[in-house]
Amino acid sequence: MKKVLQGNEAIARGAWEAGVTVAAAYPGTPSSEILQELSKYKEVITQWAPNEKVAVEVASGAAFTGARAMACMKHVGLNVASDPFMTLAYTGIKGGFVIVVADDPNVHSSQNEQDSRNWARFAKVPMLEPGDAAECKEFTKVAFDISEQFDTPVLLKGETRVSHSDSIVELEERKELKGPLGLDRKDAPKYVMVPGNVRVRRKVIEERMRNLEAYADTFSGNVMEINDPDVGVITAGAAYMYTKDVFPNYSYLKLGMVWPLPKTLIADFFKKVKKVIVVEELDPFLETEIRALGYKIFHGKDVIPNMYELSPEIVEKALSKKYRAPALRVAPEDLPKRPPNMCPGCSHRALFHSLKSLGAFVFGDIGCYTLAAAPPLQALHTCVCMGGSVGQAYGAGKALGKEGLGKICAVLGDSTFLHGGIAPVMDTVYNKGYATSIILDNRTTGMTGLQEHAGTGYTLGGEPANMVDYEKLVKALGVKRVRKVDPYNVKATMETIKEEMETDEASVIITKNGPCMLHRREKRKFRYPYYTIDTEACRGCKVCLDLGCPAISWVGLSGTTKDGKKRKGTVSINKTQCPGCGLCAQVCKFTSILPGKAGA
Amino acid sequence: MDDKVTNILLSGVGGQGAILASNILAHVFVEAGYDVKKSEVHGMAQRGGDVTTHFRYGKKVYSPLIKYGEVDFLLAFELLEALRYINHCKTSARIVINDQKILPPAVNLGQATYPGDIPETFRKFFKENVYVVKGQEIALSLGNAQAANVVLVGAFSNFFPEIKDAMWVSALKDLLPKKLHELNIKAFGEGKKGL
Structure with missing residues (x-):
């Protein structure tokens, strides 16, 4: 069955199909929907953790018993969870363990812009990067298999334009796990990270990375498309989608696994195409690694921006001298902006x-x-x-x-x-x-x-x-x-x-007394249904406007108050937006903001 | 089916129901056998900020984002949020605008003015391809201003004569709770007449 799913819904679906039984997360844009969606499947125990570190601990504990488990977070969440994450790379897991980390290029809703691929290299764990919802589902499932096959946590990278984009996904059935669950005290040397054991596991990590490199060459998500042999693009995720859209005839090596890199496949690609361009969002991650392998890259971050998000026109402009931006009809900077604001009554x-x-x-x-x-x-x-x-x-x-x-x-x-x-x-x-x-x-x-x-x-x-x-x-x-x-x-x-x-x-x-205005359970009620302006008394001092309430607006009509004071304008309160919190009435020095009557 | 991908940009203000509208489009065009992609930014948009959804359909769609300047259809739920994307449209684009103003903070504060006759600005560039729909008014006459988004979708459906009304109605039924079916099917019908 085919269905249009959001990337995050597809990750949840993939986890369910893969037989996940425990999942934990702390919400964070653009990752929040994954767990909300997963909570709709009754076979999965889902929970909000107080933070991402706890989420990783909970999910990894479940994985230690042999269950398949997942933790989800936004990019900065992995900073919080990095302590258990870095060491879980040493202990390995038992049941499949996947950490979803969703980046926010262009900082739509975050406190920084960081490239989570660096965590994969830093912790020495594999990372998969889907480019649309179908891949989100498929890669989530593969991630659990890789995790168990190589005894490692696996990172699955989301990002705004993948996590929050919808496309067609083929739905499949859930596969329950076969093996029995349990904890074995004899596994302690693998799980107790004291120096003597760490040194043993340190070697295991290096061996695992070599095995993963060999696996990367065979991974079905690393796809080579040879079209025009003059130009080959190495890319991944959303960056592939943008580039393929504007340069459909170039050759491509699309990496579904961005760490470790498939060295044989890359060597093969360099043999098949004349010039190689690397198109990737944020850091020159692939570019640096490919250069370190000794290859000459024709274009990379010399023309592709290393900050904000990419888009079809940014990629085209960077790679084609022929690109001409369409003529401006209206200067966008002349239009008043519409930033998010706290709700009326908040x-x-x-x-x-x-x-x-x-x-x-x-x-x-x-x-x-x-x-x-x-x-x-x-x-x-x-x-x-x-x-x-x-x-x-x-x-x-x-x-x-x-x-x-x-x-x-x-x-x-x-x-x-x-x-x-x-x-x-x-x-x-x-x-x-x-x-x-x-x-x-x-x-x-x-x-x-x-x-x-x-x-x-x-x-x-x-x-x-x-x-x-x-x-x-x-x-x-x-x-x-x-x-x-x-x-x-x-x-x-x-x-x-x-x-x-x-x-x-x-x-x-x-x-106290401050539940969110959008709260469904704790519905807020104020004493009066709304407030209104006594336009005869308002002096137009704008003190209420300084509250930044979306329900209050300036009306620039000069006139006189009823007690003969001149004014440049007055304010108006939008009755349908005003929930009647009365904050503006408290700050008004001229008693010109009065309670409205229900039904009036 | 040819290789052409059609680009629809939906714009509005958080809370206006642009996301439901884009979900209806996705439902309908998948039913009609197309590949679809759509992309939106969530998060802070819920707090009254501007919201856009890029929606694309065709035989095979790669990018979830529409290339700047390549919009075939602009479906705007608010006047200023239409104007903000005027540069994104092809010269041949068709523009459907809901006749509603929602004042942004700087205008509320008296620090900026809401742009003047926006439909006229569009007509200067897009001539007869500009359609203004009284979404709010029509929805209110049906008893619920919230249905303005579906009124707009109804108006917009006129551009796709190959897609039968039954497909739009089935999308509405699949995406909305049962108690809202009657209202929204009516809203769709009134919108369809309103172009």
């Missing part, structure tokens, strides 16, 4: 308004609230990595001493706190820092599309589960000053934050 907007009013330097983190860095709020001043805000705020306080009191805080979401924020809170208390950490508890993992986590009280499959009590947790870490604020009460929130930032002691503030 509790983060209210909280960041308070922080901005206090003039705080805000160490930020990864989530929807990172959008507070954008104008007009501009109330978040750093964003580095998951959970990074707390340690940075603490460190900045150490450097600034008393000078920093009252000026610094850390802000991170509930899911982000559980991912990487617990250890630095503990550190702040232990090492006598004074950072105030604000946990924005919106009851979900918002930015990636509302996934459950250990603090929401539900599992990925929707079953009720234990719910982390943040207050008890941070108290157990030693935090004595734990406060709760309702961000929609601006005055009280500001007072609490000010007090905690000025106190020379670690503190944690937890927001």
Whole structure:
């Protein structure tokens, strides 16, 4: 049966068909859908882990019993999981173990742009790179076979234009595993990575890589197409799709396995074509390795960009002098941009308004609230990595001493706190820092599309589960000053934050009453259905506009208020967008924003 | 079937249902025996940002992205989001625009102005190949503004006379929950009349 699937759905399907029984992940664009899709297959135990390191540990533990297991993450997730990952290359596995890592070239939704192929070479494990959904499914299945045949973790590389592209996939049936599961104490030397055992396994890795190199020459996903013998392109994944689209007559060596490289196949390709061009996204990974084998490459990163994503026109422009860009009809830079924004009514907007009013330097983190860095709020001043805000705020306080009191805080979401924020809170208390950490508890993992986590009280499959009590947790870490604020009460929130930032002691503030506006289970209700502008009273001061709420807009019509004040314009509130949070009414100095009546 | 690949660019604002529209297209063109590819960026788009979907069909499709300047059909769910892709279209392109404005932040703040007569700008370059559909209005008359995306798909279906209405309707039924079938089949029909 044929079906159009997204790359991520196809990976989930491939894992199911391959007989996977345990899968774990932490959501991250563009990888989040894999586990959500996989959770629909009842034969697979799927779970959201608190972070990618735990996901890899969970899945590898399952693989140690002989089960087939998978962990999924975005590119930066593998940085977090790199500790178990690098050593699992030594232990090997028992049941097939695949790590899906999805890159984000052009940084559509990430904090950096990194090329995950480097992890394969670094850890000495094989990596497969599919180019469309059909290959996503096929390569996922092959990855499990390779993993078991060579006793190694296997990386499967996704990326935005593969993970989030749909194409036709042929569906097949699931194959259940034959062998019995179990753990054997006699395997300890293979799994206990103490120096004596490591040195033994070190040799095994080198031997395994040699065997994998030989296998790469026979791997059916490494495909040679000889057309025009003058020009041959070595490429992989999405880059192949773009290049083939604009240069259908060139010869190709499309690598489905990007590490290790098929040396015989490459030698053969160089014999068959006159000039070899390497087209790859991001780093000159293939190019460097092929050059190191002693080959002369006609074009590579000298013309193909080493940053952002490729596209058919970028490849054509780089390789063809004949390329002419179409004439501009409208200058794109003249059009107003439409960046993502926090939703109308979002509790983060209210909280960041308070922080901005206090003039705080805000160490930020990864989530929807990172959008507070954008104008007009501009109330978040750093964003580095998951959970990074707390340690940075603490460190900045150490450097600034008393000078920093009252000026610094850390802000991170509930899911982000559980991912990487617990250890630095503990550190702040232990090492006598004074950072105030604000946990924005919106009851979900918002930015990636509302996934459950250990603090929401539900599992990925929707079953009720234990719910982390943040207050008890941070108290157990030693935090004595734990406060709760309702961000929609601006005055009280500001007072609490000010007090905690000025106190020379670690503190944690937890927001309450702030579930995500898109939350399906915890539907937010405000006292009034919406707010409206008293256009007779509005002086057009624009204070409410500084909140950056999508429901409020400027109407540039000069006039006079009812008490005779001249104004350049007024604002208007879009009733269908406004959920009635009332934040704008609290900041209005002229009482011109009033509750609307239901049904009016 | 010849080797030609047809390129459809769908553009709009997060939440307008452009993704459902592209799923309907994928369903229909696969049924009709074509290879298809489509690509979109998810993630932050949910928060009111601009959303585009590249959709391509033909005998064999490689790239999931449409080459710049090669769009055959622009199906835009919002006026400004149509204009943003005017340079991506072939001179022979056909343009279907939903007559709806959603103000971007800079316009809300009074720091930028929403571009003037957008359909007119398109007509300057694409003449009679510009179609403005009152998607929102038609959907509201059926009782649900959310169905504007399917109204647009209905209008758009006029360009593919070889594809029978039954195939579009079967796509709607496969992709939507049962309680929304009647509304969306009506929306499709009204859209089809609306071009």
